[in-house]
Amino acid sequence: MTWPRLRELAAFRTENGCAISLYLNLDPSEVPTPGDAQSRMNALLNEAAKTDRSDLTHDARRGLTADFDRIARWFDDDFERDGAQGLAVFAASLDNFWDTVSLPEPVPDGVRVGRDFYLAPLVPLVARTDGTIVAVVGREQGQLYRLRAGRLEPIADQFEEQPGRHDQGGWSQARYQRHIEKLVQEHLKGVAEELDRSRRRLHSPKIVLVCSEETRNEFTEELSKEARDALVGWAQAEAHATPAELLQAVSPVLERSQKKDEAETIARWREEAGRSGRAAAGWAQTLEAASDGRVELLLFQEGADRPAYRCPACGRASVEEGSCPLDGTHLERAAGLDLAVHQTLAHGGAVWAIRYHEDLAPVEGVGALLRY
Structure with missing residues (x-):
């Protein structure tokens, strides 16, 4: 779930029928098997079908029935759990709206019917760190990821293999080492420039580095002042870590950043409220x-x-x-x-x-x- 998607849902309001908001808890500790998930979904839909809708028009009631049937068919035939711990379904067939959202955290079971969608359960799941750039930097690698909806999405990859000892030829050791260091510096400068371009393009307020301590010092010297100001921390990870492993490595940095942002925001709120501002x-x-x-x-x-x-x-x-x-x-x-x-x-x-x-x-x- 992202802020643009949440705003799109918030902007919707029915004109012809009703809006269904269905939330299903898929916490594996409570719903371990597909059969358990199916039972919970069936119970939700059955309870919703029994609710008195006599205040609605005939067409609106028919639309609701059609939407509940569609949700049941979709869950039976097309839903793939794939690690999701929650599910949200938004349906309003008479107004041509249908959307499903797999959620990274559990939500309480529930169905709401109204003129617009019930969104409060989604807000805690929209990470304030969405949009953060994670830069994985080494002497040869330079990968940039963007954190979006709880996943790291690749946005740039600059890999430059540096010469090894077998490439030394007739160069002296000292001269050859200086040559390698110059190539590494040019590589880090190129990654830093790409990071700065990505930061400006994505309007990203936060950057997290994943690198060795030695590389961190070299790399930050190549960054623009704006990019250095956007740094919120750094972490270390294995050389060939997957995006999921990288996200796990930077999660403590992101949590510290959230706590700091929250403390500053609450302090600002207290100050404004205290002086009736x-x-x-x-x-x-x-x-x-x-x-x-x-x-x-x-x-x-x-x-x-x-x-x-x-x-x-x-x-x-x-x-x-x-x-x-x-x-x-x-x-x-x-x-x-x-x-x-x-x-x-x-x-x-x-x-x-x-x-x-x-x-x-x-x-x-x-x-x-x-x-x-």
Whole structure:
């Protein structure tokens, strides 16, 4: 799951039928076999089919039935688990929408039907480190990867085999060694230039190096100031490590970077909230700011949620039941966190699930940094 994909899902709203959001837990410790997964899916779909939908039109009910049947067929015939620990399915056939997402972490089982998709369970899975460039650098190798949706995707590969002893010919040892070192320096400079180009092209704010300590010192000297400023750490790995092994090697660096970013963001939020500045604290302030398009960054502790209300006409969210202050439409009950997520993403804001700090606990687990 990536931010662009999450924003696409958040922008969807039905015009003709209903939107189904289905989440399936595939944690191998709880769902070890294909049969277990099938049983959980069947139970979810059976429970959803029994839910009273008498308030819907005939066409909407038929559309729902068709979508549930399609989900069942797809899961039976086309789904490949392939290490996934969770699954999300989004369907709205009357509005021509279908999407499936394999998830790297477990999610609670559940089915929601509404005018838009239920997205709150996905937010903690969208890594804030997405887009990070991992540079694997050696005296001969120079591989660049981009972290995307929990996987390292190759973006550049500069391998330059350096001469060995059998290539020395009539050169003196000292002269030959200087020649090799010059070739290595040119190679590292070339990799550094490619890294800088990739950083600019991908607008990547973070870089992690994978190299020996000796190479790290040589390589960082070749980097531009902007690339050095983007470095968040380095790690070591075996010479021929796979992308999965590289990701495992850099994971502690990425976690430290996330903790640092989170600490700085929470400190900024505390400062703004303490002087009644550009910050919201608690559900009432946060939902109002999100509905006004003022949220720059929505912050919530994992597990935080509460019932709230939404205007079916304009989407405005509130903690109070009643009528919309803008158009007078009667408000519908909805999940508060999902409302805050939708409103924030719809107005171009970002969302962070706070994992390492408890500062939001006194304000019901939710707050925001505001644009104004």
